[in-house]
Amino acid sequence: MSHSHEVQDAPPPSDRIRPRLTGTHLILEGVEVKREGRVEPYLDTLPALSSAPIRWLGVAIENYSTPACVIPRHEHVENFVHLVLSGSGRYEISTGGKTLRFDAHPGTTFIVPQGTVDELRWETPIHHIAVAIHPSLLVNALEQSAHESSIELIEHWNLMDRHIMAVLLAMTADLEEGSPAGKLYGESLANALAVYLLRRYSARRLEPPVYRGGLPGYRLKRVIEHIEEHLAADLSLRELAAVAGMSAHHFAEMFRRSTGRSPHQYVLLQRIERAKQLLRDPKRSVIDAGLDAGFSNQSHFCRVFRKFVGETPSTFRSEAQAR
Numbered sequence: 001m002s003h004s005h006e007v008q009d010a011p012p013p014s015d016r017i018r019p020r021l022t023g024t025h026l027i028l029e030g031v032e033v034k035r036e037g038r039v040e041p042y043l044d045t046l047p048a049l050s051s052a053p054i055r056w057l058g059v060a061i062e063n064y065s066t067p068a069c070v071i072p073r074h075e076h077v078e079n080f081v082h083l084v085l086s087g088s089g090r091y092e093i094s095t096g097g098k099t100l101r102f103d104a105h106p107g108t109t110f111i112v113p114q115g116t117v118d119e120l121r122w123e124t125p126i127h128h129i130a131v132a133i134h135p136s137l138l139v140n141a142l143e144q145s146a147h148e149s150s151i152e153l154i155e156h157w158n159l160m161d162r163h164i165m166a167v168l169l170a171m172t173a174d175l176e177e178g179s180p181a182g183k184l185y186g187e188s189l190a191n192a193l194a195v196y197l198l199r200r201y202s203a204r205r206l207e208p209p210v211y212r213g214g215l216p217g218y219r220l221k222r223v224i225e226h227i228e229e230h231l232a233a234d235l236s237l238r239e240l241a242a243v244a245g246m247s248a249h250h251f252a253e254m255f256r257r258s259t260g261r262s263p264h265q266y267v268l269l270q271r272i273e274r275a276k277q278l279l280r281d282p283k284r285s286v287i288d289a290g291l292d293a294g295f296s297n298q299s300h301f302c303r304v305f306r307k308f309v310g311e312t313p314s315t316f317r318s319e320a321q322a323r
Helices: 135-141 162-176 183-201 217-229 237-244 248-259 263-279 286-292 298-309 313-322
Strands: 020-022 025-027 032-035 038-041 059-066 069-076 079-086 089-095 098-104 108-112 117-122 126-133 156-160
Touching: 059 162, 059 183, 079 162, 079 183, 098 156, 126 135, 126 162, 126 183, 135 183, 135 248, 162 183, 183 237, 183 248, 183 263, 217 237, 217 248, 217 263, 237 248, 237 263, 248 263, 263 286, 263 298, 263 313, 286 298, 286 313, 298 313
Parallel strands: none
Antiparallel strands: 020 025, 032 038, 032 069, 059 126, 069 117, 079 108, 079 126, 089 098, 089 117, 108 156
C-alpha cells in the first residue's frame, strides 16, 4: 500500500497467524486478500483493534486509521464488508475493467463478494472497519439448506446502511471492552449480520427461516445445565447451539424466546450470580471469584459487576460479610 506519509509496517504474511479449520468452520484471525498468488493481510499496517485474540468463528474484524493511500490490486478470499467510521473525501475503485469514483462520508459501506478483484485509492485519511466473512457463516444462517457455492452477495461500493453500521459498531465496542462475555456476544452479532446480508444483499432471494415459540423443555434444560457446568469456560454460540442440536441462528432466536434473554446476556448474568456466591466466601479473593465465575481478568470482572450490581465486587463482599 502506497502512503502519502509513513505508517507502521505489519509483520510479513508468513508471520501472521493463518486461518485454522475448526470442524467445518474457519477461525479467521485477520482480514486477508490474495495478491500475485499469495494470501496476505488486506492492509500492510497493523490494525488498531482486531478480533484475532477472541477467535470468532467465521468472521474477522479489524479497525484501522490510515492516511491517503493506494490499496494495491487484490482478490478477496472471503466475503468483505467495509465501513468508514470517520473522514470524508474522494475515493476511486478499479474493478471489473471499470473505474468508479465516489465521495466517502462516515457510514459509507462496501459489500464485496468473495472472489472480487479490485484496487482502491483513498485521497484523504480515513478511520475504517474491515470485515471478512466466511461463506460458512452465511450457510449456517440458512439452516445449512444451501451450499456455500450457491450463496453470492451483491457488490456495492457506495452504500449507506445504518443496520450494518450498528452491528459493526457493537462488535467493535465488544472488542474495545475486552469481550467480557467471551466469544458469545461477538458471534451472536456476526450471526445477526449474516442473516441481514442474506435478506438484503444476496444475489438470489435467500430468506432465513422465521421461528415461533421457544426451545422444547428438554433442550432448554440441556443447554442451561451445560452453561452451569462450563460457566468458567469461553462458551461460544456454536457450542451452545450444538448442545441444543440446531444451527446457531435457530438456537439464538429460540433461546431468547424461551428465556427472554439472548444467550450472551443469560451467560453474563449467570456469571454475575456465580461471582456473588463466591464473594460471600471470606477465604476467596476478589480476583479468584471473578476468574472462577468465568471473567477473563479482574478489570473485566469489576466493570461488568458494577454495571449489573451497582457496586464494586469489593464493596459487595464487605457488605455481604458484614451481614
